[in-house]
Amino acid sequence: MILEHHQQQGVDIVHLPARLVMANSAQAREELKQIIVSGNGKVVVDLSATNFMDSSGLAVIVVALEVAHNMQGDLYLTRMSNTIRALFELTRLHTVFQIFDDPASAIEAYQ
Structure with a gap:
């Protein structure tokens, strides 16, 4: 398993690896x-440890959002580094995802 996961207040908190790239994206997905x-x-999804992501890594997160929406849920992103945030802005994905500074704020948004 490459993802760390726990639950808090009925919300699944998932920590992505330092690098989310083609080599590990299928397993992560x-x-x-x-x-x-x-x-x-x-x-x-807590991105605090993630310092590099390629297009296959972005695809993992987009597919996960789709799966969550199919369950009438949602997927929020948190703790993005400046590098990862720039990637999301460059690809305009920052307009698709709700992005929070910390997991507590994201959990609060679900309540």
Whole structure:
């Protein structure tokens, strides 16, 4: 397993690895999908450890958002580094995702 995961106040908190790239994206996608479908669709992805992501890494997060929406849930992002935030802005994905400074703020948004 490459993703760390725990629950807090009925929300799944998922920590992504330092590098989310083609080499580990298929495994990350499957693990994240499994976490979402085995929960209630409320997910917070903590990107604090992630310092590099390629297009396959972005695809993991986009697919996860789709899975959460199919369950009438959502997926929030938190603790983005400046590098990862710039990637989301460059690809305009910052307009698709709700992005929070910390997991507590994201969890509060679900309440």
